[in-house]
Amino acid sequence: MAIIGDSGAMRLIAFFGILLTLLVLETIWPRRQRVRASLERLSTNVLLTVFNGFVMKLAASFIVPIAAVAAAAYVESKGWGLFNLLALPSMLELVVSLVLLDLAIYGQHVAAHYVPMLWQFHKVHHSDVEFDVTTALRFHPIEIFISMLWKITLVFILGPSVFAVILFEIILNGCAMFNHSNLKLSPRLDKFVRLFLATPDMHRIHHSIIPKELNTNYGFSISLWDRLFRTYT
Ligand SMILES: [Zn+2]
Structure with a gap:
């Protein structure tokens, strides 16, 4: 676990170390005379790098959920999936989905x-x-991809409405950001909220390095599952 964290830090240090070293070196010993101000270019390139990282994050956060939504539209058009066979009242179908x-x-x-x-x-x-709101964005791209395939599989089996899938993604994302946030709730409020939803105090235990705590409090949204399957701490 630490190695993964360290390798990320090492990559960043190496990246910035090499970048700064070369910036200094090429200023002292330039191969070609500059046509445009170097500071302007520097800021553009750095901004672009930051922007690229941001676009990747956005792609992971938004395009992936869209894949499940597109699958729901397709399954709906074909009349496949459990809900399309059952034809439950739409409100009930939404809640069950x-x-x-x-x-x-x-x-x-x-x-x-x-x-x-x-x-x-x-x-x-x-x-x-x-442990803060940005932790909720921190997932390996392959895990995001596996999660996408899992959601699409579920969409094919269940056949939830497009609206249900969109709402689900919004709730899941919102709850994940909430329960990873470094937000302080009063003990009373926490106690009340966790009757229904996983709170930051609840999910922080899941981010413990102690295996007994790490392997509990899995829920991202509904807090019931951990109590039901005895994974609640
Ligand atoms: Zn986990």
């Missing part, structure tokens, strides 16, 4: 801890030395 999708994400999270191949990717999320 959200609950089942959340249960499936809980299951995926447990599997990410117990299946060594999946843990290889999931530990990137756990290797964060800090």
